Amino acid sequence: MTTEITAIQAPIKRYFEDVEVGEELPKLVKAPVTHLQLVRYAGASGDFNPLHTDPKVGEMVGTGGIIAHGMLIMGFVGQLLSDYVGPTALRKFGVRFKGMTHLDDVITCTGVVTDKYEANGEARIVGKVQATDQNGDVKVTGTFEAALPHKSA
Amino acid sequence: MFDTSKVGQTFPPFTVEVYRNKIDELTTAIGDPNPIYHSREAAQAAGYPDVPLSPTSPTLFSFWGNRNGGRNLASVGINLARVLHGEEEYEYLAPIYPGDVLTGVSKIVEGRHRAGRDGSSMDIVTTETSYTNQHNQLVLKARTTIVVRE
Numbered sequence: 604m605t606t607e608i609t610a611i612q613a614p615i616k617r618y619f620e621d622v623e624v625g626e627e628l629p630k631l632v633k634a635p636v637t638h639l640q641l642v643r644y645a646g647a648s649g650d651f652n653p654l655h656t657d658p659k660v661g662e663m664v665g666t667g668g669i670i671a672h673g674m675l676i677m678g679f680v681g682q683l684l685s686d687y688v689g690p691t692a693l694r695k696f697g698v699r700f701k702g703m704t705h706l707d708d709v710i711t712c713t714g715v716v717t718d719k720y721e722a723n724g725e726a727r728i729v730g731k732v733q734a735t736d737q738n739g740d741v742k743v744t745g746t747f748e749a750a751l752p753h754k755s756a
Numbered sequence: 757m758f759d760t761s762k763v764g765q766t767f768p769p770f771t772v773e774v775y776r777n778k779i780d781e782l783t784t785a786i787g788d789p790n791p792i793y794h795s796r797e798a799a800q801a802a803g804y805p806d807v808p809l810s811p812t813s814p815t816l817f818s819f820w821g822n823r824n825g826g827r828n829l830a831s832v833g834i835n836l837a838r839v840l841h842g843e844e845e846y847e848y849l850a851p852i853y854p855g856d857v858l859t860g861v862s863k864i865v866e867g868r869h870r871a872g873r874d875g876s877s878m879d880i881v882t883t884e885t886s887y888t889n890q891h892n893q894l895v896l897k898a899r900t901t902i903v904v905r906e
């Protein structure tokens with residue numbers, strides 16, 4: 604089955620021709636994760652699992668205190684992609700959650716372009732992304748695909 | 757324990773409206789200062805028709821829209837107290853903007869047991885939710901994989 608892609612009215616952030624396979628995305632270093640941020644994220648996202656907000660629950664289940672929502676860390680990586688191609692150029696974005704993030708962890712998001720090709724009349728770039736903490740421990744790995752305009756278009 | 761005979765099961769549809777202020781709240785919590793997510797005027801000045809969805813905004817449709825999501829999982833034998841988020845994937849198929857009304861249909865597309873080294877077992881279950889807009893156009897697919905430790 605093929606899916607028809609509707610043309611999207613959006614500003615152009617980057618052209619297909621400007622992206623090289625092997626190019627690294629500008630690194631994003633986030634501010635340390637805070638308890639207030641997790642409370643705010645819970646309220647915004649609607650994920651009220653107390654594992655992320657109540658220190659007593661965090662102690663009880665043996666996670667070493669409260670842990671960040673995995674989706675918050677995916678959101679950090681989303682910011683990396685949004686800064687790079689713009690939100691409406693994204694066609695696919697997927698991650699695997701590899702490790703727990705604790706308070707005060709400093710998350711760095713990185714990415715690299717791994718392929719370029721044409722599909723469904725669109726020029727696409729494909730890449731890998733990752734989020735790691737201050738010790739280099741991997742929290743999230745993932746992939747993305749984005750549609751970029753040709754310069755001549 | 758997850759009932760593997762439930763793979764392929766579809767749950768009743770739910771509807772969710774796209775709210776500009778929820779995109780603002782979510783990106784504020786993430787700490788993304790890009791003004792296109794925080795004001796319609798800024799988004800329009802940048803060339804968007806309205807505030808666009810940030811990459812992980814579809815999580816809003818799941819938690820705020822799919823109010824029976826937890827009950828659905830429990831109905832196929834999943835212990836909600838033991839759920840960990842394993843994977844999340846989005847396919848963005850067409851534009852989504854504030855004011856759109858989406859209908860989501862969730863289906864269990866994969867589910868299996870896996871034995872741990874210590875004799876414990878875990879369930880790995882993937883749900884795919886397809887979202888259509890008010891024009892009956894397929895706009896988004898979201899796949900969520902959960903890991904349930906028995």
